[in-house]
Amino acid sequence: MAFRKFTSPLISHLTVLVGIEIEQSRLSQCMLSGKSLVIKGVKSHWSVRKGEERGVSQKGREKPLVSQKGREQRCQSARVGKAIGLSERARKEVSVRRGGKSRWSARKGRKSYWSVRKGGVSLLRSIKEAAREETRIVETGPSNNICQITSSEILGAIENVIQDIVTSLARNKAPVLTLVNRSDWGNIQFKDSVGLQMISHYTTRKIKSDCPKSAPKFALILKILSVIYKMVQNNTYATKRDIYYSDTLLFGSQSVVDNIVNDISCMLKIPRRSLHILSTTKGCIAGNLSYTEEDGTKVNCTCSATVCITNINIFILNIKDVITDAKFILIVEKDATFQRLLDDDFCNKLSPCIMITGKGVPDLNTRLLVRKLWDTCHIPIFTLMDADPHGIEIMCIYKYGSVSMSFEAHHLTVPAIRWLGLLPSDIERLNIRKDALIPLTKQDQNKLASMQKRPYVACQPMWKKEMEIMAASKMKAEIQALTSLSSDYLSRVYLPSKLQFGGWI
DNA sequence: GTAGCAGGTACGAGAGTAGA
DNA sequence: TCTACTCTCGTACCTGCTAC
Structure with missing residues (x-):
């Protein structure tokens, strides 16, 4: 009772x-x-x-x-927005960039950062060497198999x-x-x-x-x-x-x-995706890549005359028949920079590559995709972030994961990711104008200080050094600061030089 | 066409509060 | 008083709508 x-x-x-x-x-x-x-x-x-044994209906998914309608509208508008090319902000940026005078020629003859490295190795060779290095790293890691629940x-x-x-x-x-x-x-x-x-x-x-x-x-x-x-x-x-x-x-x-x-x-x-809770599409991918989705839909992200940008969805984990000739993957922090590089046909100009953006802090789908591509393709992955504490933070989320999602780290992180730019040391090396830089706020300084104490910084002496440079200069720079050198400096000079001479850490 | 606002995805730090 | 927990605020990125 x-x-x-x-x-x-x-x-x-x-x-x-x-x-x-x-x-x-x-x-x-x-x-x-x-x-x-x-x-x-x-x-x-x-x-x-029993239903599973009979085969799950796609219709149910x-x-x-x-709020089916609402989500469809959001996804549709995102697709349309991307399909037409430049975003409003990106177009504004392009207009600002017009008239930017190149300072590359002016720097000819000055002792370059790159010249310190003995003899420049070719792009392909340096990338291949990087790939071998990453492979050695991952071989020591745990199983990469992502279990299906x-x-x-x-x-x-x-x-x-x-x-x-x-x-x-x-x-x-x-x-x-x-x-x-x-x-x-x-x-x-x-x-x-x-x-x-x-x-x-x-x-x-x-x-x-x-x-x-x-x-x-x-x-x-x-x-x-x-x-x-x-x-x-x-x-x-x-x-x-x-x-x-x-x-x-x-x-x-x-x-x-x-x-x-x-x-x-x-x-x-x-994992959250297994609980049938998904995120609104946020990340985008473009470049030398094609794959088949779970339902048989063939997706081609290859950049050509007509730019093709594919939204990263929740079912990215189940893609198959991944085909790519890409030599590397470039993760870009901001959508505006992503769009700009597409405009400059960066995916094809230098060497076939895949570009991914999580539009700021990446959602789970984007992180899953990066991991999936790493597991599948085993090609080097580089990041292009702002030279500020938040850029470093975002890069660390791709590379090491976040604290609150650490229980899923095995499925979300790629420790082999390398920091390509924008490095704080690049600011002085490239002689970027002071008015293109932004002073670190008190919050930035606090964030930087807390990040310097994190466990993964200890095993990255080069990163630590870059953070110290930022802390000492008390200045930060967005990727767009490179446009103060010339409007297409990023895709024409900065990235090719970095990739050719191994300017990543 | 532009600016402002609301709302969407994340993240972390620190202040405030309740209970032991 | 200390600890554990919750909540707020701040950061980044973005899109879409509305008013001017």
Whole structure:
């Protein structure tokens, strides 16, 4: 009786939150017998398993949970925007660049940074050497196989969480959810071959259902778990934004949903994409690359007279038949620079290559794609970032991952990535005008100082030196600062020189 | 055509708060 | 008082809409 008295109202509340109808009479039997929970009212994951055996319908994937129209509009507008070529800002930049006087000829005769290196090696040779170096690095790393998690495993993991909650209720204990401290550097270790990685004995935090402070979060976690459960069952997809808009009053703000989704992903040890939560297309790719998507669609990113830019979507992980003659991959921080290099036909002019931009901080899809291409092609990957603390930060996210997503580092990082530019030492070496530079703000300086303390900086003495140069000069520079030298200095001089003479660190 | 704003993807740091 | 946790704010990048 005591069991029923305690569990009935709570289970009722719980089932409303979770959206899963649990047969109470069977539940109590399960509690006593230790058998699995009986869940009804929604399609059992067993039927999903059977569906998997029959083959999952593509149609289901094309029918997300909510806001399908809105997402399609966003993706469509992005496609159209890219297809027409330059963005508004990029066009503005081009107009500003007109009239820029080249200073390259003026620098002829001055002792060059490059001349210090004994005899310039050819582009192909230096790149091949770099590739061999990267291969040696990755060989020491862990397996690169990205495991695919089945729907039944995901549903099972969620059911285990619910079962633990119900078991606590049955024992007259307030249910508690245990989450990993994702933002704690103490839970992170640095491995040169992987990047930032979560340690096995990480610290956790408790989300108690009987504590006024954490109870709302406890409920929201269950709510989102139920959303994920249904999406996995029905093979539908949604963005975090979609989930937020499904009940804005309940969630309050998008950041609440963002945090909980990441917490759930970390708690279940299941990547976010496997939870059927995807991101709006953000990254773009162009260059010497073609592949076949999971549904058989052939995608050609090859740059030619008509620029072809492909948006990076959630299904990038399942691409096959990757064909490329590219000698290297160039990751560009900003979309404006990406567009400018496409205008200059950089992908074909120098040597066939692939260009990728994550438009600032990269989303998961872009990071997955970089990793996928690295695993598939084994060609050198270089980054072109602003010479400021945020540029370095973004590069580190590609190379070593982020703290909060360290539990997925194996699938997202490429430690072999090299910093091609814009290096703080380039600012003085190229004699970039002072008025093209920007003073470091106090926040920039704080960020730089905190980054210098990070574990991966210790094993990158060249990076450390560049950071020290930036800290000492108290100045930063955007990639666009190179246009103060000449309008096409970046694609005509800077990048070819860097690639030819191995100007990366 | 341009500027401003809202909203989208990320990230981290630090202040504030509640509980032990 | 200390610790753990949450929330806010700031950074980067972008697009789309609206008013002028």
